[in-house]
Amino acid sequence: MNITEIFETMDYGPAPESPTPALAWIKERQPFGLFINGQWVKPASGQYLDSVNPSTGKPLTQVAAANSEDVNAAVTAARTAFETWGKTPGHVRARYMYAIARHIQKHSRLLAVLESLDNGKPIRETRDIDIPLVARHFYYHAGWAQLMASELPGYEPVGVVGQIIPWNFPLLMLAWKIAPALAMGNTVVLKPARYTPLTALKFAEIVQEIGLPPGVVNILTGEASQVGEALVRHPDVNKIAFTGSTDVGRSLRRATAGSGKKLSLELGGKSPFIVFDDADLDSVVEGVVDAIWFNQGQVCCAGSRLLVQEDVAERLIAKLRARMEKLRIGDPLDKAVDIGAIVSSAQLKEIQRLVEQGVDEGAEMWQPSWACPTEGYFFPPTLFTNVSPATTIAQVEIFGPVLVSMTFRTPAEAVALANNTRYGLAASVWSENINLALDVAPKLKAGTVWVNCTNLFDASSGFGGYRESGFGREGGKEGLYEYVRPAWETALRATARVAPTIHEWDVQPSMVGARLAPALGPAPGKDEDTHDHAGVSDFSNGSRIALPAIDRTPKMFINGKQVRPDSGYSRDVYDPAGRVIGQVGEGNRKDVRNAVEAAHAASGWASSTTHNRAQILYYIAENLSVREGEFARRIVQQTGRSQADAITEVQAAISRLFSYAAWADKFEGVVHRPPLRGVVLAMKEAIGVIGMVCPDEYPLLGFVSLAAPAIAMGNTVVVVPSQQSPLSATDCYQVLETSDLPDGVVNIVTGDRDMLSQVLADHDDVEAMWYFGSAEGCKRVELASASNMKRTWVNYGHPRNWLDPIQGEGEEFLRESTQVKNIWVPYGD
Numbered sequence: 051m052n053i054t055e056i057f058e059t060m061d062y063g064p065a066p067e068s069p070t071p072a073l074a075w076i077k078e079r080q081p082f083g084l085f086i087n088g089q090w091v092k093p094a095s096g097q098y099l100d101s102v103n104p105s106t107g108k109p110l111t112q113v114a115a116a117n118s119e120d121v122n123a124a125v126t127a128a129r130t131a132f133e134t135w136g137k138t139p140g141h142v143r144a145r146y147m148y149a150i151a152r153h154i155q156k157h158s159r160l161l162a163v164l165e166s167l168d169n170g171k172p173i174r175e176t177r178d179i180d181i182p183l184v185a186r187h188f189y190y191h192a193g194w195a196q197l198m199a200s201e202l203p204g205y206e207p208v209g210v211v212g213q214i215i216p217w218n219f220p221l222l223m224l225a226w227k228i229a230p231a232l233a234m235g236n237t238v239v240l241k242p243a244r245y246t247p248l249t250a251l252k253f254a255e256i257v258q259e260i261g262l263p264p265g266v267v268n269i270l271t272g273e274a275s276q277v278g279e280a281l282v283r284h285p286d287v288n289k290i291a292f293t294g295s296t297d298v299g300r301s302l303r304r305a306t307a308g309s310g311k312k313l314s315l316e317l318g319g320k321s322p323f324i325v326f327d328d329a330d331l332d333s334v335v336e337g338v339v340d341a342i343w344f345n346q347g348q349v350c351c352a353g354s355r356l357l358v359q360e361d362v363a364e365r366l367i368a369k370l371r372a373r374m375e376k377l378r379i380g381d382p383l384d385k386a387v388d389i390g391a392i393v394s395s396a397q398l399k400e401i402q403r404l405v406e407q408g409v410d411e412g413a414e415m416w417q418p419s420w421a422c423p424t425e426g427y428f429f430p431p432t433l434f435t436n437v438s439p440a441t442t443i444a445q446v447e448i449f450g451p452v453l454v455s456m457t458f459r460t461p462a463e464a465v466a467l468a469n470n471t472r473y474g475l476a477a478s479v480w481s482e483n484i485n486l487a488l489d490v491a492p493k494l495k496a497g498t499v500w501v502n503c504t505n506l507f508d509a510s511s512g513f514g515g516y517r518e519s520g521f522g523r524e525g526g527k528e529g530l531y532e533y534v535r536p537a538w539e540t541a542l543r544a545t546a547r548v549a550p551t552i553h554e555w556d557v558q559p560s561m562v563g564a565r566l567a568p569a570l571g572p573a574p575g576k577d578e579d580t581h582d583h584a585g586v587s588d589f590s591n592g593s594r595i596a597l598p599a600i601d602r603t604p605k606m607f608i609n610g611k612q613v614r615p616d617s618g619y620s621r622d623v624y625d626p627a628g629r630v631i632g633q634v635g636e637g638n639r640k641d642v643r644n645a646v647e648a649a650h651a652a653s654g655w656a657s658s659t660t661h662n663r664a665q666i667l668y669y670i671a672e673n674l675s676v677r678e679g680e681f682a683r684r685i686v687q688q689t690g691r692s693q694a695d696a697i698t699e700v701q702a703a704i705s706r707l708f709s710y711a712a713w714a715d716k717f718e719g720v721v722h723r724p725p726l727r728g729v730v731l732a733m734k735e736a737i738g739v740i741g742m743v744c745p746d747e748y749p750l751l752g753f754v755s756l757a758a759p760a761i762a763m764g765n766t767v768v769v770v771p772s773q774q775s776p777l778s779a780t781d782c783y784q785v786l787e788t789s790d791l792p793d794g795v796v797n798i799v800t801g802d803r804d805m806l807s808q809v810l811a812d813h814d815d816v817e818a819m820w821y822f823g824s825a826e827g828c829k830r831v832e833l834a835s836a837s838n839m840k841r842t843w844v845n846y847g848h849p850r851n852w853l854d855p856i857q858g859e860g861e862e863f864l865r866e867s868t869q870v871k872n873i874w875v876p877y878g879d
């Protein structure tokens with residue numbers, strides 16, 4: 051073909067990337083061993099697994115199949131290395147990480163080709179997207195290693211981290227895991243996905259090349275059932291960081307429940323791609339190509355649900371079909387190819403199965419007229435129209451090049467459709483009206499929202515999900531907290547229990563039915579201004595008669611009203627001497643459900659102004675301070691602590707309310723400047739409905755310390771107060787009622803802590819669960835929370851000193867009350 055002919059046909063010429071250097075690299079090393087303690091070792095099993103080139107279906111090489119013996123060796127190496135690496139100055143860690151970034155750039159072409167050979171993704175993507183982002187991640191986190199001491203004072207590394215990654219962005223997912231872990235002083239054992247081990251093995255070579263101390267990074271290839279599960283269950287692993295499917299994430303949540311291991315989960319998605327009728331439709335078409343045909347649609351945040359405003363739907367679909375007709379599929383090493391191979395035959399079959407199901411369910415399928423290569427695992431770009439929102443293809447993650455489209459009429463309908471999913475990873479909004487786009491973005495339940503763009507990533511902007519897309523963030527400062535814990539926690543665990551002024555006692559079953567003594571007599575320290583006391587009255591006939599106290603039986607506090615418990619039962623509350631000092635309602639499943647419903651109905655609280663929330667918190671503090679003496683006496687009565695101690699607790703609670711009133715309009719997001727023309731608005735959003743179970747140690751302060759930050763950040767809460775001493779929380783009803791707090795923002799259900807927390811943790815409309823009680827209770831909460839992957843915050847049975855502002859208030863509480871949403875807003879024409 052001569053130049054004139056090429057000019058006339060405008061056909062692509064071949065632009066092949068040579069695989070020769072990568073194949074030679076493979077040949078020199080095969081079969082690949084395991085990378086443990088800075089050495090290449092043979093697997094204990096002596097077994098090897100094939101790694102297949104998906105574009106040919108033929109084996110590329112063999113890699114070691116590790117088993118639990120290898121996991122033990124790697125964890126031991128990581129533990130030993132942690133003793134030194136965890137104390138290595140940030141500047142030294144930064145130098146190592148800088149060297150890793152440099153070496154990734156030096157080997158960038160080899161890495162790009164290896165990734166394409168092993169995964170099937172086009173070289174254009176590995177060369178221009180994956181590998182540059184990997185290098186950027188290490189540079190960015192080298193910076194955090196350098197700054198850790200000054201920017202995260204009071205935090206320390208968690209220790210040995212087990213990291214498990216998927217096959218869709220093998221090296222990029224490795225970077226997202228290893229870079230923050232190392233920057234914060236942890237050591238790691240990483241398991242690449244079964245299908246795509248090669249770039250992780252090249253990374254191990256880089257680690258050797260730059261002289262990273264042995265054991266800081268260990269890489270184990272092998273099967274999930276052998277390596278992954280052993281890593282997750284290993285007792286000497288302090289944290290599991292996982293990226294993969296929601297089902298496996300759920301099983302990891304269950305497997306680690308109660309173990310005290312930190313856990314971060316980056317899971318699946320079914321992200322909406324919303325097109326308003328004023329959008330630039332040609333840009334939209336290119337956006338769709340990047341949203342769903344990038345990496346063959348095997349992208350967790352792929353824009354797989356196209357939601358189009360009805361009046362432009364037909365025009366957009368026509369343009370899209372024309373563009374699909376021009377997409378080029380084929381050899382991933384051809385630089386003029388848009389779509390490469392699906393990662394494996396199993397994944398290809400799964401895509402085919404779901405597409406057939408879509409057709410069976412009545413949706414209309416369209417594919418371009420050209421045929422896919424017959425060798426290897428290829429699937430054509432596919433578009434479904436006439437899709438009903440409840441069908442399988444509209445709800446499940448297909449993880450392939452399959453787009454389903456639906457229409458909407460109004461922005462409100464678009465938001466409702468977009469949020470009609472159990473996932474919450476990402477979303478794109480397309481409109482030339484920036485006001486509309488920025489109005490819609492905060493309403494979308496997703497960790498990342500792209501405005502007039504899609505699938506943009508940067509190390510500075512955290513990535514992660516809402517809902518069943520998991521919890522935790524990777525990237526940004528927020529991602530660092532996944533790899534650290536407060537230093538006081540370690541000290542506390544070492545010395546077991548602190549809580550200086552706590553008197554502990556157990557409520558014995560034999561106490562039930564004990565005399566209601568103090569209800570008819572003054573509580574300790576009681577004086578005349580209380581209105582639940584017994585007194586003496588002079589009657590007109592001159593007689594003096596002892597008056598019984600007016601009975602005050604607290605009910606539940608639901609939707610701003612005091613309501614009777616559904617059960618019709620009450621439970622006794624005892625003082626330390628075992629005398630009954632009052633009764634509270636025995637809450638049950640129905641009360642919890644009502645409270646959750648009320649908390650949901652109050653979701654408008656999240657959009658109230660931060661100034662307003664601050665004002666209400668100040669007002670609660672003011673109303674509490676008016677009744678300081680009464681609240682202190684109640685604490686004395688319930689706990690037997692000294693009056694002075696009790697006053698200290700009440701004053702600490704008032705101060706804490708002031709703290710969160712102060713934070714309400716100050717714990718704000720940031721604006722990132724990633725390498726693009728535009729900004730990323732990192733907004734701290736409320737999580738939603740938080741179920742919280744209060745500690746017994748400080749009946750009032752425990753309650754205030756948990757509820758105040760949550761509501762300051764816009765959440766609504768269902769609180770189970772201290773089971774032992776619930777009266778301080780129930781005494782707050784009147785304080786809350788008189789402080790302008792909207793109904794349903796705080797709901798209080800008294801009763802059996804573990805029964806109520808189980809119902810809350812099981813509830814699919816509760817978005818996060820905080821539990822401060824027994825170790826066993828923590829485990830139950832973590833287990834149950836796997837149902838809808840709610841975020842949990844538990845104390846594993848270790849009490850904290852709630853009086854101490856370092857342990858009892860501050861950023862940790864605010865972070866647990868928020869999730870970061872990154873809104874990408876490019877600018878320029």
Ligand code: NAD
Pocket residue numbers: 214215216217218219241242243244273274275277278279282293294295296298299301315316317318319349350351447449475514515519520
């Ligand atoms: P997967 O869940 O099957 O496997 C992920 C990793 O976990 C693999 O290394 C696998 O070997 C390992 N694994 C599987 N079962 C395990 C077990 N019981 N115990 C321990 N380890 C186990 O996922 P996949 O098919 O490799 O990847 C696709 C999924 O990953 C999709 O759902 C996608 O959305 C998700 N993903 C999410 C993100 C994100 O950031 N949220 C990014 C990429 C991919």
